[in-house]
Amino acid sequence: MIREFKENDLNRIMELWLDTNIQAHDFIYKSYWQDHFQEVKEILPGAIVSVYEDNGVIQGFIGLMDSYIAGIFISKDQQSRGIGSQLLNHVKKNHRQLSLKVYEKNKRAVDFYLREGFLVTDKQEDKETGEVEYEMAWSRK
Template structure:
């Protein structure tokens, strides 16, 4: 079930954020994610966050700042089960347009967003870590 973030979710969400980023971005030093942990923990409660929960277990979440998807994070044990799609479709139901950034080397995520109707609008370098990332966009009008 998809539901809105609650304050007592924060520690579980942050563990999921860190674990998933380290796993999905093995081309970026682990310390990069660890160094940003505190900043994200402070910002996350100010975003629109929706969690996917099953039997009291948070299996994934999506975070948005207005219509910008800051990320979709699914626990390793629950990936490829449609949870990311459910979260994304939930958000699409409330927005006419969405955008996000994804690293070029994160092929799995890039392919996922393309399947979900996102298109690459820009290619740039993440100045913090030197990795190439794509700006992607989705519009209800394109569907």
């Protein structure tokens, strides 16, 4: 079931955020994510967050800032089961256009977004990590 974020979801959401970032970005130092944890924890409640919950346990979430997807995070043991697509389709219903940034080396995520109809619109270096990232966009046809 997809539902909107509640304040008491924050700790589980942040656990998913940290674990998923470390797992998906093994080319970036773990400390980078740990150093940004508190900042994200403070900013996140200001975003539009939808969570995927199964049997009372949050298994994933998507965060939006206007029409920018700040990220989709799915529990490691629940990945590749359609949860990311469900969350993405949930936000697509209310937006004509969406954009995001994803690291080029995060091949799994790049492939996911391409399958979901996103196109690469730009390529640049993330100044903080030194990694190449794609800007990607989707628009309703």
